[in-house]
Amino acid sequence: MPSAPAYRRLDVDERRRRLLVQGAELFSRHAYADLSMAAIAREAGISKALLYHYFPSKQAFFVATLEQQAAELAARVGDVDPALPPAAQLEAALDAFLGWVEDHAEGYGKLLVGAATHPEVRELVEGVRQQTAERILAGLAPDPAPPAVRAAVRGWLWFMDGVLADWLEHRDLDRDALRGLLLGTLLAAVTAAGAPPSA
Amino acid sequence: MPSAPAYRRLDVDERRRRLLVQGAELFSRHAYADLSMAAIAREAGISKALLYHYFPSKQAFFVATLEQQAAELAARVGDVDPALPPAAQLEAALDAFLGWVEDHAEGYGKLLVGAATHPEVRELVEGVRQQTAERILAGLAPDPAPPAVRAAVRGWLWFMDGVLADWLEHRDLDRDALRGLLLGTLLAAVTAAGAPPSA
Numbered sequence: 001m002p003s004a005p006a007y008r009r010l011d012v013d014e015r016r017r018r019l020l021v022q023g024a025e026l027f028s029r030h031a032y033a034d035l036s037m038a039a040i041a042r043e044a045g046i047s048k049a050l051l052y053h054y055f056p057s058k059q060a061f062f063v064a065t066l067e068q069q070a071a072e073l074a075a076r077v078g079d080v081d082p083a084l085p086p087a088a089q090l091e092a093a094l095d096a097f098l099g100w101v102e103d104h105a106e107g108y109g110k111l112l113v114g115a116a117t118h119p120e121v122r123e124l125v126e127g128v129r130q131q132t133a134e135r136i137l138a139g140l141a142p143d144p145a146p147p148a149v150r151a152a153v154r155g156w157l158w159f160m161d162g163v164l165a166d167w168l169e170h171r172d173l174d175r176d177a178l179r180g181l182l183l184g185t186l187l188a189a190v191t192a193a194g195a196p197p198s199a
Numbered sequence: 200m201p202s203a204p205a206y207r208r209l210d211v212d213e214r215r216r217r218l219l220v221q222g223a224e225l226f227s228r229h230a231y232a233d234l235s236m237a238a239i240a241r242e243a244g245i246s247k248a249l250l251y252h253y254f255p256s257k258q259a260f261f262v263a264t265l266e267q268q269a270a271e272l273a274a275r276v277g278d279v280d281p282a283l284p285p286a287a288q289l290e291a292a293l294d295a296f297l298g299w300v301e302d303h304a305e306g307y308g309k310l311l312v313g314a315a316t317h318p319e320v321r322e323l324v325e326g327v328r329q330q331t332a333e334r335i336l337a338g339l340a341p342d343p344a345p346p347a348v349r350a351a352v353r354g355w356l357w358f359m360d361g362v363l364a365d366w367l368e369h370r371d372l373d374r375d376a377l378r379g380l381l382l383g384t385l386l387a388a389v390t391a392a393g394a395p396p397s398a
Contacts, residue, residue, distance in 0.1 A: 113321070122312070147371040148380055151362045158361025159388070163354035172346040181347055181391050188387025189358070192380050
């Protein structure tokens, strides 16, 4: 019966995925310290024992919700027509990212100001920044990129999070203005680094 | 005897100041988790009881060392001729900041990648960014600043930390190149905030 284990596996994956979606929502609404595994299980309508079966600890569950969101983000940002010129690909990817941030505003805001208390979360954020930097550099500069260009792109990813932290706090900029500020600054930073973009 | 308490107070302040200088050096050389109050007292050549007399906990001591460094940084960055035009003041302040980062490279690097696990440290970093943003905005924009300009300056302070994190990791840019990248990007970000390319 080759198909039975596959079905069961899918079930398990699907239940895990649903728990992660519920968890992401819970962690975005509540402070990490205020959520217990018991409360999470109650909200999910399952036993605490079953929750522990999927995730060994609250921290492991939290990190798994972020990994799931990072994967979703990567899928949305990566869904860009590779036939477009680099500048247009960048703009489309940035727009997808801003849409994702709007959909996950609460959680992303929490992540920016507080959730980096967990080393695993810092590693995850740093990993996403690193991958994004590499993708951007691939479209802008030779490999390996000159040090100043590498520093400019890495700094710009921090810039983006700083601008988003400000935006999530004040909410007084629309998406066009945000995108213009972010794109304009990236191109200017790369130019200031001494490598005019090859758009 | 009005002068006796004043003298004693000065002694206490001076001893506290020296402990903070030693502490800053210890925290920059060792991981926070690896340092104990006993080890700190030993390095400072005082009893653990006396160390606890000055600082109630390792965390309080750590935060105090950072506050002391932030005050030193503010003094150096603030020591700029107010008669200079705004752009020249900014360049001088940035140069003073980069000099301070070079002098405190180990500790600043640790702060950027890890020390923000403590809420007090995040507040301190955010407070310094806020003050710096206000000083920069005062020289660049009307009060209150337009939202996009405020977001650009706040984002740029994150940019600077991202570039410095990159620089502290790779050390392959000289101070002139760093300053050019940082200043060029600030001016460009503020320009992008005033006239987004999409507008």
